[in-house]
Amino acid sequence: MPEALEVILRTVFAVVVLFFLTKVLGKRQVSQLSFFEYITGITVGSLAAYISLDTDKTWHLGLIALIVWVAFSLGIEYLQIKSKKARDFIDFKSTVLIKDGKILENNMKKEKLTTDELLEELRKKDVFKVADVEFAIMESDGAINVLLTRENQPLTPKHLGIKVAPESETQAVIMDGKIMDEPLDTLNLSRGWLEGELEKLNLNVENVFLGQVDSYGELTVDLYTDNVEVQQPQDKPQLYALLKKCEADLELFSLSTKNKEAKQMYENTSEQLQTLLKRLKPFIQN
Incomplete structure (x- = not known):
């Protein structure tokens, strides 16, 4: 067999083997890596390259080494799952870098992190002032997570004592010019409804690159042709979406108020609007 063809066949074989072994190792191998996973990734890649390029008769030894290394990695991961001490020994422990708005210089030196690097990581988290940080910690994978002081945290409905009704996930009902039946079923909608909405916009399914339906039942589309302006929905569907939003707002007001009379009024009005x-x-969705 010609040497070039042999290298091609071995490379294809190595890619296939590496793909399946990486699937066995799990998703963490393609996301943020721990210290040991970083070593594993480099070694497995090197062994795969050896299998591809070694034209001697010993190339199969590289395959054996690859399988042994993957098996050893799986054993280490199992040990880490079962033992906290093993996790701390194999991977680095988390290190506190900032506490109560003050930088811990000794921990910075321990992690070989400069002030410029720390400030850069804080800016990535939209933090420009160290005094605004309640707590900053370097994780075992090298990422730095930041907790702002209470007065610098963004306001949420929970801070205001407001209970918010859960929001349904927006579903992609058209993708690459094809209707997705499963998301439509999740929303309790039919193909007929979707085709009717597209007809109101003077569009065909084939023209739509991506179509999404939100929790209010409103369809938004992105077309293959970017310079074509999508016709605005008619007034009646807009009216229906507006009434649905009013209903949701009434439920929110009912949950957020502590006044019993106001609460009862909001609930009654919401029920009346649902009936309406x-x-x-x-009539208004046609």
Whole structure:
């Protein structure tokens, strides 16, 4: 067999083997790596290259070494799952870099981290002032996580004592010009409804690169042709979406108020609006 052809065949074989062995090692091998996983990735890649290029008769030894290394890595990962002491010994422990707005210089030296590097990592988290940081910690994979002081944290409904109704996930119902039936079923919608919405926009499914439906039942589309302007929805569907939003707002007001009379009023109004929407739905969604 010609040497070039042999290298090609071995390379294809090595890629296939490496793909399946990487699948066995799991998703962490392609995301943030720990210290040991970093070593594993380099070694496995080197062994795969050896299998591809070694034209001697000993190339199969590289395959054996690759399988042994992957098996050893799986054993180490199992040991880490079972033992906290093993995790701390094999991987680095987390290190506190900032506490109560003050930099811990000894820990910075221990991690061989300069002030410029720390400030750069803080800026990546949209933090420009060390005094605003309650707690900053370097994880075992080298990432730095930051907790701001309470007065510098963004306000949320929870801080205001407001309970927010859960929001449904936006579903992609058209992808690459094809209708996705499973997301439509999740939203309790049909192909007929989707085709009707597209007809209102003077569009065909084949023209749509991506179509999404939000929790209010509103369809938004991105077309293959970027310079074509999508026709705005008609007034009746917009009215239905607006009424649905009003219903959701009334439920939110009902949950957030502590006044019993106001709470009862919001609940009654929300129920009346729900009844009205059921009656109007056949007319304002056409």
